[in-house]
Amino acid sequence: MDLGFQFPSPANLLLLLCLFIIFIFSKLLLMKKKSTPGNLPPGPWKLPLIGNMHNLIGPLPPHRKLQELSATFGAVMHLQIGELSAVVVSTPSAAKQVMKTHDINSASRPHTVATEIFTYGGASISFSDYGDYWRQLRKISTLELLSNKRVSSFRSIREEACLELARGVASHVGGPAVNLTEKLFSFEYGLVSRATLGKKTEVKERLLPILREGTGLAAGFDIADVYPSVKVLQMVSGMRRRLVKLHVEADSILDEIIRDRKVDGGGTTAVKKEGEEEDDLLGVLLRMDDDGRLEIPLTTDNVKAVLVDILTAGSETSAITIDWAMSEMLRNPRILKKAQDEVRRVFDDKGYVDESKINELKYLKSIIKETLRFHPPVPILLPRKCMRKCEIDGYEIPVDTKIMVNAWAINRDPKYWEDADCFRPERFLDSLVDYKGNHFEYIPFGAGRRMCPGISFGMANVELPLAMFLYHFDWSLPDGMKHQELDMTERSGVTARRNDDLLVIPVIKRPLALPHVT
Ligand code: HEM
Numbered sequence: 001m002d003l004g005f006q007f008p009s010p011a012n013l014l015l016l017l018c019l020f021i022i023f024i025f026s027k028l029l030l031m032k033k034k035s036t037p038g039n040l041p042p043g044p045w046k047l048p049l050i051g052n053m054h055n056l057i058g059p060l061p062p063h064r065k066l067q068e069l070s071a072t073f074g075a076v077m078h079l080q081i082g083e084l085s086a087v088v089v090s091t092p093s094a095a096k097q098v099m100k101t102h103d104i105n106s107a108s109r110p111h112t113v114a115t116e117i118f119t120y121g122g123a124s125i126s127f128s129d130y131g132d133y134w135r136q137l138r139k140i141s142t143l144e145l146l147s148n149k150r151v152s153s154f155r156s157i158r159e160e161a162c163l164e165l166a167r168g169v170a171s172h173v174g175g176p177a178v179n180l181t182e183k184l185f186s187f188e189y190g191l192v193s194r195a196t197l198g199k200k201t202e203v204k205e206r207l208l209p210i211l212r213e214g215t216g217l218a219a220g221f222d223i224a225d226v227y228p229s230v231k232v233l234q235m236v237s238g239m240r241r242r243l244v245k246l247h248v249e250a251d252s253i254l255d256e257i258i259r260d261r262k263v264d265g266g267g268t269t270a271v272k273k274e275g276e277e278e279d280d281l282l283g284v285l286l287r288m289d290d291d292g293r294l295e296i297p298l299t300t301d302n303v304k305a306v307l308v309d310i311l312t313a314g315s316e317t318s319a320i321t322i323d324w325a326m327s328e329m330l331r332n333p334r335i336l337k338k339a340q341d342e343v344r345r346v347f348d349d350k351g352y353v354d355e356s357k358i359n360e361l362k363y364l365k366s367i368i369k370e371t372l373r374f375h376p377p378v379p380i381l382l383p384r385k386c387m388r389k390c391e392i393d394g395y396e397i398p399v400d401t402k403i404m405v406n407a408w409a410i411n412r413d414p415k416y417w418e419d420a421d422c423f424r425p426e427r428f429l430d431s432l433v434d435y436k437g438n439h440f441e442y443i444p445f446g447a448g449r450r451m452c453p454g455i456s457f458g459m460a461n462v463e464l465p466l467a468m469f470l471y472h473f474d475w476s477l478p479d480g481m482k483h484q485e486l487d488m489t490e491r492s493g494v495t496a497r498r499n500d501d502l503l504v505i506p507v508i509k510r511p512l513a514l515p516h517v518t
């Protein structure tokens with residue numbers, strides 16, 4: 001997933017502040033005092049120069065820290081982060097005002113040094129400004145790249161990749177614990193890159209470590225982002241230099257992939273023509289452009305920005321969801337057993353799991369929904385930018401304010417959720433609440449115009465591997481660890497993955513020699 005917002009570590013903060021305080025101080029002295037709006041949302045007291053940066057330091061990940069601050073200062077809270085004005089909303093009704101009432105007004109994203117570099121100057125779906133270009137990309141994603149029909153067309157790719165994953169896990173049976181987290185991240189990247197870029201593997205494999213390092217770095221803190229008017233900070237930013245280096249490497253691999261698709265000169269491509277079965281998302285994109293069907297023609301950089309977007313947004317989020325679902329089941333043996341009983345009841349007549357009867361797995365679907373409530377992979381969604389002054393809960397939101405929606409806090413609001421801090425999949429069994437952006441108390445995929453366009457693809461990539469894990473294996477924790485001892489701490493970042501990798505001991509309960517595979 002592309003970056004949105006991240007807090008500084010104390011050491012980083014102190015070092016960077018010492019280095020640049022003179023620049024900033026002189027800059028601020030020269031600046032005319034701006035008039036501050038009269039009715040800003042409440043927030044913690046702001047220090048000169050750094051504003052509220054000191055309030056954000058600490059061991060808690062951002063969504064928890066913001067929830068803690070909101071409990072004191074209000075569900076619509078203003079923070080000053082260096083030069084940046086930010087508002088955090090933490091109730092369903094405030095989220096609805098951002099993502100429904102003022103949806104168009106807040107349908108752009110704030111830019112950072114990293115988004116500029118990694119998204120080819122804001123040309124990705126996630127980070128392009130609201131306007132004709134973004135609308136076109138969004139239409140292509142909804143109707144072509146990520147439509148239900150397209151997602152179904154990847155069924156055999158998914159089944160094959162899941163079987164390989166299960167075989168990988170089975171190869172550890174009787175040996176040391178399996179690092180399931182690591183396996184899940186490689187599996188999801190492999191699956192999404194196969195669907196996006198096609199079969200050739202060695203080139204894609206060179207991309208993975210670069211994208212991983214790039215998104216990891218980009219999720220970090222760069223002082224140039226919080227003092228955008230101090231241009232010299234951009235010049236001296238070490239993060240910028242590292243990101244540019246990674247971007248150049250990724251760019252040349254993507255160029256190679258796209259070049260391989262095109263026949264020399266002439267403009268004809270090796271992309272399949274209308275009517276032929278589509279193989280991958282790159283093919284779809286190139287063909288649409290080739291056919292002259294697009295109002296705004298896509299440059300090669302535009303295509304590369306979309307590819308990076310899908311590869312990053314599409315893989316980590318699904319891996320995190322499976323990782324947390326497995327962790328919660330391992331912590332709750334009753335839930336694990338109930339889920340296994342269901343999958344085995346539905347698939348025992350076949351002797352293997354495929355997508356034919358996946359919709360019969362009602363309890364598993366509830367587990368996934370509860371996982372997305374309890375551990376939303378993108379806990380503060382992606383930030384939005386206020387384009388024109390507006391009001392939320394009666395407070396003034398000035399133009400250019402960064403708006404963050406704390407979906408994690410909302411998903412656990414006890415006013416809307418009974419036993420909000422308990423993992424209880426049963427709550428979704430007969431519930432009409434869904435994640436499609438209409439119920440603002442449950443927004444793991446966001447809502448409004450900028451909500452996630454990859455829900456169907458993401459869910460398909462989560463359901464099948466989980467069903468296979470439950471069908472074929474029994475699971476326990478290594479070194480005699482008791483289920484209640486499993487550490488559930490989250491890592492800080494734009495995405496909230498497990499802090500420690502999940503290590504597990506699998507035991508085969510249904511053989512993996514599947515009849516539909518030769
Ligand atoms: C469990 C899986 C996933 C989760 C939890 C998730 C979550 C999210 C969230 C919270 C957002 C921000 C929404 C907002 O700002 O309101 C988002 C945006 C986005 N997601 Fe996902 N996502 C998932 C899977 C995917 C997949 C599989 C893809 C594509 C292959 C994808 C592509 C995108 C894109 C392109 C955006 C940016 C949309 C825009 O700005 O217009 N996501 N996702």
